[in-house]
Amino acid sequence: MKRRSPTTSTRALQLETLEPRVMLSATVADVEPNDRNPQQFTFPEDGLVHIVGTAAGRKDKDFFVFTAPSSGKLDVSVASQNGAVALEIESSRGGNLLETEPNDGVNTGSAQLQAGRPYRIRLRSESKSGSPAYDVTLQFDGTINGGGGGGGTGTAVVESEPNNSPAQADVFTFPETGAIQLQGVAAGKKDNDYFKFTAEQSGAVTVAVAATGSLVQLEVETSNSINVFETEPKDGVNGGTFQVQLGVTYLIRLRSKSDASGAYLTDLVFTPTVA
Numbered sequence: 001m002k003r004r005s006p007t008t009s010t011r012a013l014q015l016e017t018l019e020p021r022v023m024l025s026a027t028v029a030d031v032e033p034n035d036r037n038p039q040q041f042t043f044p045e046d047g048l049v050h051i052v053g054t055a056a057g058r059k060d061k062d063f064f065v066f067t068a069p070s071s072g073k074l075d076v077s078v079a080s081q082n083g084a085v086a087l088e089i090e091s092s093r094g095g096n097l098l099e100t101e102p103n104d105g106v107n108t109g110s111a112q113l114q115a116g117r118p119y120r121i122r123l124r125s126e127s128k129s130g131s132p133a134y135d136v137t138l139q140f141d142g143t144i145n146g147g148g149g150g151g152g153t154g155t156a157v158v159e160s161e162p163n164n165s166p167a168q169a170d171v172f173t174f175p176e177t178g179a180i181q182l183q184g185v186a187a188g189k190k191d192n193d194y195f196k197f198t199a200e201q202s203g204a205v206t207v208a209v210a211a212t213g214s215l216v217q218l219e220v221e222t223s224n225s226i227n228v229f230e231t232e233p234k235d236g237v238n239g240g241t242f243q244v245q246l247g248v249t250y251l252i253r254l255r256s257k258s259d260a261s262g263a264y265l266t267d268l269v270f271t272p273t274v275a
């Protein structure tokens with residue numbers, strides 16, 4: 001009888017050399033005080049985020065915010081120890097999207113998210129006493145992944161060096177769907193990456209920066225050097241919204257906040273002003 005030779009492990013070895021810019025599931029840890037100032041996070045490419053923390057008694061509220069990188073479905077599952085923890089998701093417009101009812105055994109749910117909209121998650125204890133620990137699983141099934149590789153929320157704009165000055169900026173235009181993803185590496189503090197666009201309509205741009213390796217800051221100014229917007233990655237603020245005006249040219253600068261290199265994926269979603 002012929003024996004089959006054992007298969008080689010080439011495949012397993014290849015899997016270990018993942019592209020550095022592919023970001024897999026992220027964990028967001030509860031850092032107090034977050035009762036009033038929500039902690040901001042972004043979804044990695046696989047759409048999987050864990051939020052872990054402690055609901056310290058009845059009075060502790062833990063707030064987290066994120067911007068939907070695309071439209072899609074969010075599945076939520078709450079696990080807790082030493083007591084029950086309730087989760088609530090609201091949209092920025094005040095609508096209540098989802099609420100778990102741990103005392104009725106309802107610890108999961110789903111919600112439909114809209115691209116570019118901010119959402120807020122609140123976690124708090126539903127137990128009479130004690131401080132339950134929670135582990136919330138969020139699985140976002142949008143189009144962030146794009147089927148492995150090229151993907152991204154919108155049209156990808158990959159930086160091309162040198163782009164260290166406004167005159168060398170990588171130029172892009174927003175496509176019909178309004179979504180763009182800037183991709184690149186901020187190689188230490190000295191590497192400035194400039195991108196540039198001219199608003200073809202007035203409206204709002206919602207931005208979210210996801211970076212690995214180092215914190216990466218985004219700044220926006222007009223071509224006349226008027227500051228428009230900046231993120232504060234050291235404070236956990238990696239996104240927001242700014243207004244743009246028809247015909248004005250905007251410069252976006254991405255820069256590492258440390259000597260380390262940060263690979264970034266920056267999603268920009270344009271929403272025109274309704275006339």
Ligand SMILES: [Ca+2]
Pocket residue numbers: 030032053054055056060061062
């Ligand atoms: Ca807490």
Ligand SMILES: [Ca+2]
Pocket residue numbers: 032033034035060061062063
């Ligand atoms: Ca809290």
Ligand SMILES: [Ca+2]
Pocket residue numbers: 159161184185186187191192193
């Ligand atoms: Ca660069």
Ligand SMILES: [Ca+2]
Pocket residue numbers: 161162163164191192193194
């Ligand atoms: Ca550069």
